[in-house]
Amino acid sequence: MNIIEKILKNHSENIKEVSPGDIITVNVDRAIITDMAALHPEFINNPPLRPFDSDKIAIIFDHFVPPPNIEISNRINKLRKLANLWNIKDFYDSGSSGISHVIAAEKGFLKPGSLIANTDSHTIAVGAFNTIGRGLGTPEIMNIIATGRTWFLVGETIKVNLNGKIKNNTSSKDVFFSIAKATGDIPNNNIEFHGDGIKHLTMDQRSSISTMCAELSAEFSVFPYDNVLKSYMDNINVYDYNPIKPDNNAYYYRTYDIDLGETEPMVALPDRIINNIRPVSEMNKTEINVCIIGSCANGRLSDIKDAAEILHNNRVNKNVRLIVTPASTKIYREALKLGYIDEIAGAGGLVTNPTCGACLGGHMGVVGDTDIVISSTTRNFKGRMGSKDAKIYLASAKTVAISAIKGYISGGLNE
Amino acid sequence: MNNINGKIWLFGDDINTDLMYPQVCYTLNEDEKPFYAMSANRPGWSRMVNRGDIIVAGRNFGTGSSRPAADNIKNLGISCVIAESINGLFLRNSVNSGFLALQAPGITNIVIEGDIVYIDLKNNEIINKSNNKKINFKPLPQFLMDIIDNGGIINILKNKKLLGGPL
Structure with a gap:
């Protein structure tokens, strides 16, 4: 199995092997709700009675901080009420907040090997941390809050080798553009990053690339665990995690090679x-x-x-x-x-x-x-x-x- | 779920969620929202849709955000989307909203706008009744069809009494 298949397997029950085409039920490690949930009428009118585990839920205000109009302000106030009702400790309101994927990294929610659920469509960003997650709709997050579980259709995985080093005038966004030119859109498929160039990429650069994979319509993206990621986790004093490596015989549907040194501003x-x-x-x-x-x-x-x-x-x-x-x-x-x-x-x-x-x-x-x-x-x-x-x-x-x-x-x- | 019969509207590749549910929708009344669907790429279209019509589209349908785009075209009266390929988040949101979205590679080669198509859910077949051309689609797993048949995940949660009252 590759990294993504192994992480999915580790979060399912009684499954020994995960392969493309499977549909599996998984337990999520962390569910993140942003202020956008307040704009879904069902969430405000019929919120889950109680969360499966308050300590595994984070509420992070990011899209409308501070609120731009009365309607949004009123709705977001209801989420504040909910944070209190559910006794959510990981609640980041204006003054302490930021974009949910960035806060999740800073607060140590993205433990290597884990599975994250978040209402925002750029949740694939978590892949930089040897973690998987994808964007989910608000109704689905309501199900996860109530049950702690959801399902995934296991897609084929594409291997992208990032080789060499980027030039001074280029950025990780340009690396993403190179990847997008090579792969095109890949709905229902995953991306795993490999290659000797990864060790030169900072966590910021990896996060930029994994975030943008949403724009390929990828299901999951993931980077390997290495010393750069280990140092990041050490710096925020998070040590309780199980990084995932692919098996030697891991299957990849296609392989692409990207020469980072050839990448130019795009x-x-x-x-x-x-x-x-x-x-x-x-x-x-x-x-x-x-x-x-x-x-x-x-x-x-x-x-x-x-x-x-x-x-x-x-x-x-x-x-x-x-x-x-x-x-x-x-x-x-x-x-x-x-x-x-x-x-x-x-x-x-x-x-x-x-x-x-x-x-x-x-x-x-x-x-x-x-x-x-x-x-x-x-x-x-x-x-x-x-x-x-x-x-x-x-x-x-x-x-x-x-x-x-x-x-x-x-x-x-x-x- | 019963088989579906409807007139098709043809769209191109990369029809994204922000076209189906523009930013302005977020704070509109529920009954106004659907009329803003595709207003940026096809002004006036939403007013021409009849209940039961079908959207046929190209690659990567529904790319974009987690916003309730599937709900919006469902509420406009669209009975089903058939596309060459569908973004995974849009597909999940469709299932969870009790809305059928099917991937049928080759569909755009056998239809023109205004054709009547018949979706045979038992035999996983789409038949263009205007020219009798047929194509197969990849069926959704039964587990997901059950969510659609129950009217979406919110209905299931309500039936299980897992949801509370207004905040």
Whole structure:
């Protein structure tokens, strides 16, 4: 069995072998509810009577922090009531919160070998931690809260070998674009990352790649357990976990080899990612007027650092508005201490509180009809960030920051 | 579940959840939401749908978020989605909302918009009654069909008395 099949097997009962095509019932280690649950009428009107285990449930406010209107504010207040009713200890409200996948990593919920359930569709992000999880709908999370269990259809697994080392001007987002170009969309299938290049990738970089696998329609993604992950877990004092390695005879449906050294800065053109990726060098100075850095894909400390370093001794172009949204309270505070926020604000960028923010078009940067956006966030669907007529390009935080200075899509300050 | 008969609406590849359930839907009344489905990619379409119509689409149908996109097209009156391939989250959400979504590779080669198709759930067969072409689909496991037949997971939880009253 491969890593994903072994983790699924370990969470099922009385099953010795898991293979593609199986449907299995599993026990989840942790269920995470975000503020979006409050926007599902059934969750507010008929919440589960009691959770299967209060200590295995986390409530994390991320999409609408702070609430942008009265309706959402009222609904989120009901979730606060629920957190109290269920006696939830792992409750992260505004002031302590951040994007659920990032908080889950920081708080040690993502123990290698574990299985995570979360209402957000980018839950596949947890794969960076040798952990599996996928996005689930709110009704399904209600079932998990009540029973602790759910089901999975076991898909075929694709092996992606990441070899070599990325160049200075490229980022993990560009690595993802290379992967997406190679695999295309893979609904119902999983991705396992292997290869000698993984040891050079930080947890931030791995998390960016695993998060974006949602955009391939992958079921699960997973990275191996290694010294980089071990150091991360050691640093947050989490030791009680069982990392999973694939068996020697593990089966993979297909194998792709990605040379990280060959990866160059890329963008996804508006409306979709698959079959819609171009090198930045071919963008012919496409003009933009909105630049967004944030989200579970690329709102991490290393992304904020990239932006701060690029903006040092530079100014945001007069035709551009730059919005930077750190992915968690911890990242926000570290960025403050390290001077990154001052550097960005000094260059004319706007730094918001931690939230999913502009990524989902709910607040903190909703775009209008004529806006042309380049964003380090997760999705470029038509209408995703506001107006259906706005154009959304996706890129790394580096490319977004450089473009904010230039006023057009660019991969280098000296171009 | 009974066999399904309906007129089809044809959509392309990568029809995402944000098209089916745009951001604006979140805080609308339940009866208003369905009319915003596909408003960005096909304005006016939602008002032309009749109860029982079927969506046929290309690859990667339902890619995107966990928002209740399946509920929205179900509530619009769509009886079933048939696509070349379907995003796993959309498929789960469909099952959990008591809505049938089928993967039938090749379906877009045998239909044009407006055709009437018949879905034979017993023989796992889709028949285009407008040209008599047939194609097989991969059946959902019985375990999942049972959830659909029960009207979705919320109904099951209610019947088991696992849900409480309004907050």
